[in-house]
Amino acid sequence: MDTANIEKTHKSSPAKTAGKADVEALVRLCADDMAAVNAIITERMQSDVAVIPALAEHLVSAGGKRLRPLLCVAAARVAGTTNLHHRKLSAAVEFIHTATLLHDDVVDSSQLRRGKVAAHLIWGAPSSVLVGDFLFARAFELMVETDSLQALGILSKASGVIAEGEVLQLMKAYDVNLTEATYIDIIAAKTAVLFAAAAESGAVAAGASSAGQQALRDYGLNLGLAFQIQDDALDYGGTTQSLGKNAGDDFAEGKATLPLILAVKATPEAAAFWHRTVSLRDQTDGDLAQAQALIVESGAMAKTMETARHYAQKAKDALKGFEPSDWRTALEALADYSVERTK
Amino acid sequence: MDTANIEKTHKSSPAKTAGKADVEALVRLCADDMAAVNAIITERMQSDVAVIPALAEHLVSAGGKRLRPLLCVAAARVAGTTNLHHRKLSAAVEFIHTATLLHDDVVDSSQLRRGKVAAHLIWGAPSSVLVGDFLFARAFELMVETDSLQALGILSKASGVIAEGEVLQLMKAYDVNLTEATYIDIIAAKTAVLFAAAAESGAVAAGASSAGQQALRDYGLNLGLAFQIQDDALDYGGTTQSLGKNAGDDFAEGKATLPLILAVKATPEAAAFWHRTVSLRDQTDGDLAQAQALIVESGAMAKTMETARHYAQKAKDALKGFEPSDWRTALEALADYSVERTK
Structure with missing residues (x-):
């Protein structure tokens, strides 16, 4: 399938209820905060050891969507913060995320990241591992400066869960019989927990009520699940150019991501195909195209997107306790965007 | 040179003033605390993802000397602590250390660690990287539980400096013209800063005065320098069996460690030897033996040990403000041990 096909599926989505599905409204609202966050990121990735800022800059300047720090800022603002602690927390969240990207790319031997050659292919895996460690440590230094042990607890716990999720994913590679429940466990740990922690720590820094903290955590968790499921759909449906990383990497x-899990038992022929290409790792030219076709024809792609929309809706539902506002509308639009985006 | 030679050199050392040079006195004084620390370590390395405790256990059960957590405990006790926060801090310090060992062994492609096959050769480099991340995160969770933002700040800053030191060492590989000053910078960052932070955070958890915190930090820093210089001497002078890691790994x-740096310009022939074997990485059988011989004959080994004793003495001097006690005597004996040990 091509990206046009994804867009078509999405345009009929019942989840689209909050105006234009995009990240732009949130980016505009967070502009001042994010300018400050970006300045903190640039300042705190410096080191006398020149390769550290060079390598970090390679990834950081490529940008990405900065969704996690945006979420931290937005949570603090929705909760009506009267301080600026969320800025350092947001920078810390981005450092944790960047550190995990550096390590994941080494673990997966990835070639591309954010549209650029992966850092380990330029500076070597050892430097990528160590610069990841450096950014992780700097994240904790920033958190300490916010004086919030509660936010530190949330983000340190999340960091452990992320590593557990990555190891679990590694252990379950080549397992075409992975259950949907285990898949959700993996993506919750490796992706959604940091979205949740970003939002919750922002709320904590803002002095939100327990209910407010929980609502923003729930929003972040479900947004993260929707976001990752859409990512996994795009890996079979997008193009390398639009994604900024190689399409077909998961295959x-x-x-075993959701599109594969839902397609794997469609027919005996399909089961044999997935067994050969994934369990036995015997892949040849044309197999990715066939995998993409099987995922569409079996209905697995449509079901994957339905699942993503389910979590996007749960994310929006989590916001119902907040008064209507530009912030709430922007967060709802972000939830829709997470499942309607084509890159 | 052989280990007997090292011992002989040390027996004439003027630094040996505090009774028997060993770690046993400190181990005895810290026995109750360390039993509790070991229980925390075992409890907190658990995970539902089975490979995580299996891999962590491989390294943790191999023991090592547990010098860093011992130092944290001892600092708290010397400072007269009335609480037990130093136990969780000590476990956190050991987790940080274990995480850096896991990553270093991947970075250096080491074969042996603590007398066992290096973890990445059993479970693969990806698991070693991710389990290192997991332990690092768990370290921060433990620190949060001590409610001491000051201790968290000390140990997060140290973690960043360790990563910087490792990267700097990587950048300076094969550089036989490394200055002694840069060498000291590297080992301060990659080793001594964690010794310093272990002692300082223990003192902070105990509510020590600023002067007490600084004295224990200075002790830890100088002990760490002495310890690492001795380690680098042993890499040219010890045996694989006694070290529990491969002798000659640095070569x-x-x-470029201190024995090499001090030997490299001894004669034109020696300079040519080091240029070929280290700068050009052209090594053959017998080169390690020749390297060892050159280091002894040039006087570089004796000077290296003199430098180690210099820092051991500075470590002991840092304790002068404390009343004489079994604890102070034991810490002085540890400083002597750090430079008199043969493994």
């Missing part, structure tokens, strides 16, 4: 690496 | 990896 090539034998990761 | 094989082209790390």
Whole structure:
């Protein structure tokens, strides 16, 4: 399938209820905060050891969507913060995320990241591992400066869960019989927990009520699930150019993601195909195209997107306790965007 | 040179003033605390993802000397602590250390660690990287539980400096013209800063005065320098069996450590030897033996040990403000041990 096909599926989505599905409204609202966050990121990735800022800059300047720090800022603002602690927390969240990207790309031997050659292919895996450690440590230094042990607890716990999720994913590679429940466990741990922690720590820094903290955590968790499921759909449906990373990476690496899990038992022929290409890692030219076709024809792609929309809706539902506002509308639009985006 | 030679050199050392040079006195004084620390370590390395405790256990059960957590405990006790926060801090310090060992062994492609096959050769480099991340995160969770933002700040800053030191060492590989000053910078960052932070955070958790915190930090820093310089001497002078890691690793990896730095310009022939074997990485059988011989004959080994004793003495001097006690005597004996040990 091509990206046009994804867009078509999405345009009929019942989840689209909050105006234009995009991240732009939130980006505009957070502009001042994010300018400050970006300045903190640039300042705190400096080091006398020149390769550290060079390598970090390679990834950081490529941008990405900065969704996690945006979420931290937005949570603090929705909760009506009267301080600026969320700025350092947001920078810390981005450092944790960047550190995990550096390590994941080494673990997966990825070639591309954010549209650029992966850092380990330029500076070597050892530097990528160590610069990841450096950014992780700097994240904790920033958190300490916010004086919030509660936010530190949330983000340190999340960091452990992320590593557990990555290890679990590694252990389950090539397993075409992965259950949907285990898949959700993996993406919750490796992706959604940091979205949740970003939002919750922002709320904590803002002095939100327990209910407010929980609502923003729930929003972040469900947004993260929707976001990752859409990511996994795009890996079979997008193009390398639009994604900024190689389409088909999950298939090539034998990761059992939701599109594969839902397609794997469609027919005996399909089961044999997935067994050969994923369980036995016997792939040849044309197999990715066939995998993409099987995922569409079996209905697995449509079901995957339905699942993503389910979590996007749960994310929006989590916001119902907040008064209507530009912030709430922007967060709802972000939830829709997470499942309607084509890159 | 052989280990007997090292012992002989040390027996004439003027630094040996505090009774028997060993770690046993400190181990005895810290026995109750360390039993509790070991229980925390075992409890907190658990995970539902089975490979995580299996891999962590491989390294943790191999023991090592547990010098860093011992130092944290001892600092708290010397400072007269009335609480037990130093136990969780000590476990956190050991987790940080274990995480850096896991990553270093991947970075250096080491074969042996603590007398066992290096973890990445059993479970693979990806698991070693991710389990290192997991332990690092768990370290921060433990620190949060001590409610001490000051201790968290000390240990998060140290973690960043360790990563910087490791990267700097990587950048300076194969550089036989490394200055002694840069060498000291590297080992301060990659080793001594964690010794310093372990002692300082223990003192902070105990509510020590600023002067007490600084004295224990200075002790830790100088002990760490002495310890690492001795380690680097042993890499040219010890045996694989006694060290629990491969003797000659630094030479094989082209790390310019103090014995090499002090030997490199002894004669034109020696300079040519080091240029070929380290700068050009052209090593053959017998080169390690020749490297060892050159280091002894040039006087570099004796000077290296003199430098180690210099820092051991500075470590002991840092304790002068404390009343004489079994604890102070034991810490002085540890400083002597750090430079008199043969493994």
